[in-house]
Amino acid sequence: MLSKNKAKFIRSLQLKKQREDQGCFVVEGKKSVLELLNSQFKIRIVVCTESFLENRDGALFAQQIGLRPYFPEVILCNPLELESISSLKTNQTVLAVAEIKTQTIPKKVKGLTLVLDHINDPGNLGTILRVADWFGIETVVASLGTTDFYNPKVLQASMGSFCRVQVYYTDLEKYLSTVKIPIYAASAKGESAHHFTFERDCCLILGNESHGISESLLPYVKRTVTIPPYGKAESLNVATAAAILCDNYRRLAEFGTVTYR
Amino acid sequence: MLSKNKAKFIRSLQLKKQREDQGCFVVEGKKSVLELLNSQFKIRIVVCTESFLENRDGALFAQQIGLRPYFPEVILCNPLELESISSLKTNQTVLAVAEIKTQTIPKKVKGLTLVLDHINDPGNLGTILRVADWFGIETVVASLGTTDFYNPKVLQASMGSFCRVQVYYTDLEKYLSTVKIPIYAASAKGESAHHFTFERDCCLILGNESHGISESLLPYVKRTVTIPPYGKAESLNVATAAAILCDNYRRLAEFGTVTYR
Numbered sequence: 086m087l088s089k090n091k092a093k094f095i096r097s098l099q100l101k102k103q104r105e106d107q108g109c110f111v112v113e114g115k116k117s118v119l120e121l122l123n124s125q126f127k128i129r130i131v132v133c134t135e136s137f138l139e140n141r142d143g144a145l146f147a148q149q150i151g152l153r154p155y156f157p158e159v160i161l162c163n164p165l166e167l168e169s170i171s172s173l174k175t176n177q178t179v180l181a182v183a184e185i186k187t188q189t190i191p192k193k194v195k196g197l198t199l200v201l202d203h204i205n206d207p208g209n210l211g212t213i214l215r216v217a218d219w220f221g222i223e224t225v226v227a228s229l230g231t232t233d234f235y236n237p238k239v240l241q242a243s244m245g246s247f248c249r250v251q252v253y254y255t256d257l258e259k260y261l262s263t264v265k266i267p268i269y270a271a272s273a274k275g276e277s278a279h280h281f282t283f284e285r286d287c288c289l290i291l292g293n294e295s296h297g298i299s300e301s302l303l304p305y306v307k308r309t310v311t312i313p314p315y316g317k318a319e320s321l322n323v324a325t326a327a328a329i330l331c332d333n334y335r336r337l338a339e340f341g342t343v344t345y346r
Numbered sequence: 347m348l349s350k351n352k353a354k355f356i357r358s359l360q361l362k363k364q365r366e367d368q369g370c371f372v373v374e375g376k377k378s379v380l381e382l383l384n385s386q387f388k389i390r391i392v393v394c395t396e397s398f399l400e401n402r403d404g405a406l407f408a409q410q411i412g413l414r415p416y417f418p419e420v421i422l423c424n425p426l427e428l429e430s431i432s433s434l435k436t437n438q439t440v441l442a443v444a445e446i447k448t449q450t451i452p453k454k455v456k457g458l459t460l461v462l463d464h465i466n467d468p469g470n471l472g473t474i475l476r477v478a479d480w481f482g483i484e485t486v487v488a489s490l491g492t493t494d495f496y497n498p499k500v501l502q503a504s505m506g507s508f509c510r511v512q513v514y515y516t517d518l519e520k521y522l523s524t525v526k527i528p529i530y531a532a533s534a535k536g537e538s539a540h541h542f543t544f545e546r547d548c549c550l551i552l553g554n555e556s557h558g559i560s561e562s563l564l565p566y567v568k569r570t571v572t573i574p575p576y577g578k579a580e581s582l583n584v585a586t587a588a589a590i591l592c593d594n595y596r597r598l599a600e601f602g603t604v605t606y607r
Contacts, residue, residue: 215586316479325589340540
């Protein structure tokens with residue numbers, strides 16, 4: 086049974102401050118929770134409906150819980166109760182509470198590192214995580230002003246990729262000043278991505294949806310790269326741009342035109 | 347002043363059936379309305395707040411209205427009234443009612459035609475329009491089950507590109523059976539996009555977000571193309587995939603590896 090206190094606790098985790106105070110976050114819906122069960126995250130509570138446990142996904146889910154080194158608390162409730170604690174419009178299946186990981190930026194990163202400068206929209210951040218996961222990019226460094234990784238909308242939009250891609254929040258000026266690999270930035274007026282040569286280990290800065298890249302970061306940027314336009318749209322969505330640039334990076338590496346030091 | 351009847355009429359256009367019956371649709375927010383004023387759409391009504399008209403955008407907007415061959419009805423109202431007829435959470439600027447264009451698919455299309463097979467999500471359709479506009483693709487053909495072009499969320503996500511990219515709704519089986527150019531399809535198990543050769547004039551089918559491409563369309567598909575994965579994400583968002591494939595098409599054309607008949 087779901088107690089009033091526990092329901093209140095779970096609902097409170099919709100807020101960033103509460104997540105930080107409690108060191109916990111909420112994962113909603115069967116796809117995301119199944120990915121969570123397969124991940125290194127420590128899971129404290131699972132809340133699900135009986136009908137979910139009885140179907141095929143529920144069986145898979147129970148199996149996954151069984152494979153974990155420890156059992157989370159499992160609470161059964163009815164669909165209405167579940168929806169009352171979920172941020173999703175409809176969630177009749179499952180929700181979990183897991184522990185926030187404390188992170189320190191790895192000193193040496195191989196391959197492409199995405200650097201996010203004040204990405205505001207949770208849907209964009211989630212989609213960028215999904216894109217990074219698709220292209221095998223494990224490290225994303227974000228400015229302190231970037232939307233919170235553990236925001237339910239970010240996790241939802243990432244389609245489970247939040248389990249595989251790390252986001253490290255830090256002061257970007259300080260971070261970039263210590264970076265030894267070339268720093269590129271996506272910009273409206275850079276070199277064409279179709280003629281760009283990436284070094285294998287590099288950083289790519291993606292700027293804020295409205296304001297682009299902060300001026301304070303420009304001194305660290307070695308070259309800027311642009312997705313060549315053929316029509317009249319003013320801009321591309323930042324997650325779309327990230328996807329195209331990651332594909333160009335991978336494509337270049339495949340054709341041997343990424344340079345190695 | 348905004349009459350009750352007019353407010354009711356504008357609100358009713360949130361529904362597809364009403365839009366079809368009335369032959370009208372609503373465009374919301376200053377960016378979209380400014381794009382609309384620059385387009386071929388016939389505009390019937392403009393509703394805006396006084397404070398909007400008094401600022402810089404308002405002046406530009408009044409100038410644009412002046413350049414049109416005829417004047418739409420312009421109604422001033424207060425911010426609360428405007429928000430009550432808008433689907434946006436906050437819209438304190440402007441909204442317009444324009445006439446739906448009747449369309450017939452052009453017989454001969456040059457370049458890449460995107461073919462959408464049951465794209466359900468309005469945000470995805472809008473983003474695909476923005477992508478098509480960026481890559482200079484003018485023609486999008488959509489299945490009858492694809493979400494409505496004139497849905498306010500589609501127009502919003504397109505960031506004004508709905509003014510430049512046409513979507514033709516039709517029975518895709520019938521359409522594809524008449525097409526004389528090669529038909530490709532995006533698929534999870536096709537040839538790598540990095541090694542694909544597009545013909546200059548071609549169709550590219552993008553499938554439904556959950557179910558992919560309808561089986562009934564497969565007989566028309568010449569080759570399938572895949573964005574090579576390097577990580578563990580199960581899939582990419584359909585609009586993201588569209589963007590990467592359009593970029594690959596353009597890139598190939600630029601490097602002379604698109605084949606010409």
